[in-house]
Amino acid sequence: MPSVTGEVNADLVVLGGGPAGLAAARNAARRGLSVTLLERRDHPGGMAASFEVAGVRVDHGSHRLHPATPAPVLDDITSLLGDDLQLRRRNGRLRVYDDWVGFPLKAPELARSVPTPALARIARDSARQPFTRRRDDSYAAALSSSLGPELYQAMYEPYAVKLWGLPGDRIDAEQARVRVTADTPWKVAARLLRRRPSGQGRLFYYPRRGFGQIVDRLAESGVEAGVDLRCRAEVVEVRPSLGSCRVVCADGFTVTGRHVLSTLPLSLLARITRPRPSRAAVEAASMLRYRAMVLVYLVHSGGRWTPYDAHYLPGPETPVTRISEPANYRDNPQDPTDRTVLCAEIPCTLGDDIWTADAQTLSRIVTDALRATDLPPLNVEGVVERRLPHVYPVYERGFQARLAGLEKWAATLPSVTTLGRLGLFAHDNTHHALVMADAAVGAIDEDGRWNAEAWAQARESFRRHVVED
Ligand SMILES: Cc1cc2nc3c(=O)[nH]c(=O)nc-3n(C[C@H](O)[C@H](O)[C@H](O)COP(=O)(O)OP(=O)(O)OC[C@H]3O[C@@H](n4cnc5c(N)ncnc54)[C@H](O)[C@@H]3O)c2cc1C
Known part of the structure; x- marks a missing residue:
């Protein structure tokens, strides 16, 4: 939805429209709060969104909803997607000792x-x-x-x-x-x-029209509940004060909320908050690094490429870490039969040779990877690339002290709470982001006041999250 210039007030302002932001906004609106959600891109969904390449719905790298998803979250997603949420058997392969083995x-x-x-x-x-x-x-x-x-x-x-x-x-x-x-x-x-009776670890949930169907439905349901969802709304300034917080977007749109939930990268929040954080916090923010990723989508003509959903490439022979074939993650009769699309994940650093490579170079890197790992060749019909600047928080030795400094600063901000994968500098899965959103909205009392104690308890429980691959 295009943003309009102006100034509004809301009970809650949510920064970032990935799963954490969308779920928080929707939950709060369903509780009767007025909510504005600001998303920088032209569509919501963050890293969990899907889009179309050559008529095939694709994700931002391999995405699955893990069976570890807590029952209330899974029930909610099921109620949003109905039969479109499919329970699938994993069928991946891992390259070890110059051979392919099934993965898991x-x-x-x-x-x-x-x-x-x-x-x-x-x-x-x-x-x-x-x-x-x-x-x-x-x-x-x-x-x-x-x-x-x-x-x-x-x-x-x-x-x-x-x-x-x-x-x-x-x-x-x-x-x-x-x-x-x-x-x-x-x-x-x-x-x-171990043979787990439920098949845990070997099964996953996946929507018929791509992983992004989850965030699409969250967004639709949020708007139905009254969320004022604004895309192309890049937040450039956050000005907290006691009892309210003013948020300014790049186009001048301004919204003042009683409380702000930020899912933006924590280091970005430190850069755009006024008054500026202490020098120590700014330094800590500049030293917390995120790994970036280039995603290369190759259109292959002639039907499916392999029967596998993903190939994991841990070895040093290629910078590609994983190649997935999204059409194999689901049973969707609408997927074309005469072509398929592969998604290759190449982690990198902002501004390095991979980040700045053109489509032709990226396509060559992927085809070289196929050759080096005995994977079938491709009939490449087209290449699309996507660049994600903040993908993995880098846990360099000593990061905890820097993170603690930044978290201490963030905890002093009146009316602002950070959550989500980038907001907490965590490697979390989508289901963790949704759990955080539930907890954050749960920490808003009936009278609209922020319950810091309830949130502190929830934060402690997030530290026990273990990431599923
Ligand atoms: C390659 C890859 C594979 C993954 N596989 C899985 C998987 O199999 N299963 C799983 O559960 N999870 C997986 N994940 C993790 C999943 O994508 C994340 O957990 C989830 O997207 C986190 O949601 P979030 O809302 O916290 O953050 P995000 O999805 O990153 O959303 C943050 C949002 O903030 C917006 N934003 C940033 N700056 C601004 C600004 N200045 N103003 C306004 N908006 C802004 C961004 O555009 C974005 O939409 C994977 C992630 C990656 C990268």
């Missing part, structure tokens, strides 16, 4: 693919593991001491360099805690062998 991993298949000398090293590491002192001075130290050097070097170190742009010894051990659920060889083995 299956023990016998993995054992067949791992060369005998490497298996011997894994066995040796496992035997030593109970006597190895657990270390937590870096991601590399934490995982090498728990999983053993062989598994760490083969599966985690090269992937870390690609995803976060840093070697494992410069990444904080916290990264291992939030991203690696099985952190000993025994837990890895148990995970591989």
Whole structure:
């Protein structure tokens, strides 16, 4: 919806229209609050949105709704999407030891693919593991001491360099805690062998018309409930005061709210808040880094490319980390049969060679990756690229002290609360973003006042989030 220049008041102003912002705005409007939501782009949905390439709905990289989604959130999404929310079986592949294995991993298949000398090293590491002192001075130290050097070097170190742009010894051990659920060889083995009755880990939910159908329905339902949803509304200034907060957009549109929920990157919020934060907080903000990502969509003519939903590429032979085929995530009779679209994810740093590469170069990087990993060639009919500036928070060693400084500053802002994946500098999934939104609106009392204690408790529970891949 186009923005109009003017000045309005609202009970709640929400900054950013990704899943966290949309869900918070919708929940608050359903409780009877007047809500304005400001989104910089020309459509809502954030990283969870879908769009169309060559007649195929595609996502911003591989997106699935995980079975770990809490029941109330899942029930809500089901009520919004009905039969369009499909329960699907995962069918991915992972490149390890120059071979393809099914992902999620299956023990016998993995054992067949791992060369005998490497298996011997894994066995040796496992035997030593109970006597190895657990270390937590870096991601590399934490995982090498728990999983053993062989598994760490083969599966985690090269992937870390690609995803976060840093070697494992410069990444904080916290990264291992939030991203690696099985952190000993025994837990890895148990995970591989366990047959979970519900198929947890092997199943996922996915909407018929792309992952973005979830945020599209959240947005529609929010507008129906009365949310004033404004796209192309880039927030450039936030001016909090006791009891209200004034928010200014790039086109001059201004809104004053009793409370503001910001899902913007925390470091961006620090840059645009007036009065300016202390020098220490500004410095901390400039040192908190996000990894960027270029998404390359290749149109392949001649029907489906493979039967798999995603190929995971942890190795150093290509900067591409994953190639997904969105049409394989769902059963949608409207998907074309004579072509398909692949989505290649290439993490990078703002302004580097990948970020600035043209479509032809990006297309070559992807086709080189296919060749280097024994994947079928493509009949490329077209290339579309998308650039996301803030994708992964980088948990460089020492980030916690900088983050704590910034959070301390944010906590002093009257009338402003930060949440969401970028607002909390967390790696969270969509279902976590939705949980945060529920908690944030729950912290607004019946009389419209912000309940800081309730929010502090909710924040503590978010620290236990573990990210699902
Ligand atoms: C490659 C990739 C794969 C993923 N896979 C999965 C998955 O399989 N399952 C899963 O559950 N999750 C997955 N995620 C995570 C999921 O996308 C996020 O958890 C979710 O989008 C976070 O929602 P959010 O609202 O917190 O943030 P975002 O979606 O980032 O939304 C923030 C919004 O703020 C807007 N904004 C920024 N600056 C301004 C400004 N100045 N003014 C106004 N608006 C602004 C942005 O445009 C954006 O719309 C994946 C993410 C990535 C990058």
